[in-house]
Amino acid sequence: MTTYPISDLLDAAARRALPVVRGVSDDRLGDPTPCRDYTVADLTNHLFQVVVNFQALAAKEAVTWPEAPDHLHGDWRAGLGTETERLSKAWAAPGSEEGVSPGMGLPSRAVGQMALLDLTVHAWDLARATGQDFDPAPEVLPDLEELVAMMGPTGRGMGVFGEPVDPAPDAGRFERLLASTGRDPGWTRPV
Known part of the structure; x- marks a missing residue:
C-alpha cells in the first residue's frame, strides 16, 4: 500500500468536499442529515x-470542543475553504505525523486520519442531505479503512460511529466504509 502524507490526503479530500459545501444553500441549513x-x-x-481544531492537533497543541459552535456567518463557505488550506499546511509541517498526540493518546498519523475521515464522510453526509453528488478522492480510502478498522469499537463506544450497517451485496468500497461507520449508504433526504 502506498502511504501518502496526511497533508496530501487532506488536500485531495478538500478538493472533493469544498464544492459540496459551496453547494449548501441557506434554505437547506435546517434539513436533516x-x-x-x-x-x-x-x-x-x-x-x-x-x-480548525485539528490544525492545533497537528502542532501537538491542546484543543477545546465547545458545544454548538456557530461558524455560519459572513462568507462561511469561503472561510471553510481557507481553514481546510490551513489544515493541510498544519499537517505538512515537519513532525506533525510523528509520535503520539498529547491529550488524544493516539499516534499522530491516526489523529490526522480522523480529520481526513470527517472531511470525507461529512462531505458525503452534506451532499446526501442537500441533494448533491459526492465521490471521495480514491487515494484517501486506504487510510480511512485503516482508521475505521482500528477505531471502530472505540468510536462506537463513544457515540462517534453507529453500529455497522449491512451494505448491499454490490456495494462499492466507499459504501462499505460508510456502512462500517453506521451510515446507511442508501440514505436519501426526506421529501
Whole structure:
C-alpha cells in the first residue's frame, strides 16, 4: 500500500468536499442529515470545528470542543475553504505525523486520519442531505479503512460511529466504509 502524507490526503479530500459545501444553500441549513440529531447547519458547524481544531492537533497543541459552535456567518463557505488550506499546511509541517498526540493518546498519523475521515464522510453526509453528488478522492480510502478498522469499537463506544450497517451485496468500497461507520449508504433526504 502506498502511504501518502496526511497533508496530501487532506488536500485531495478538500478538493472533493469544498464544492459540496459551496453547494449548501441557506434554505437547506435546517434539513436533516444522515447523522441522526444533526441538521445541515449542525453538521457544517461541526466540520468547521474539526477543521480548525485539528490544525492545533497537528502542532501537538491542546484543543477545546465547545458545544454548538456557530461558524455560519459572513462568507462561511469561503472561510471553510481557507481553514481546510490551513489544515493541510498544519499537517505538512515537519513532525506533525510523528509520535503520539498529547491529550488524544493516539499516534499522530491516526489523529490526522480522523480529520481526513470527517472531511470525507461529512462531505458525503452534506451532499446526501442537500441533494448533491459526492465521490471521495480514491487515494484517501486506504487510510480511512485503516482508521475505521482500528477505531471502530472505540468510536462506537463513544457515540462517534453507529453500529455497522449491512451494505448491499454490490456495494462499492466507499459504501462499505460508510456502512462500517453506521451510515446507511442508501440514505436519501426526506421529501
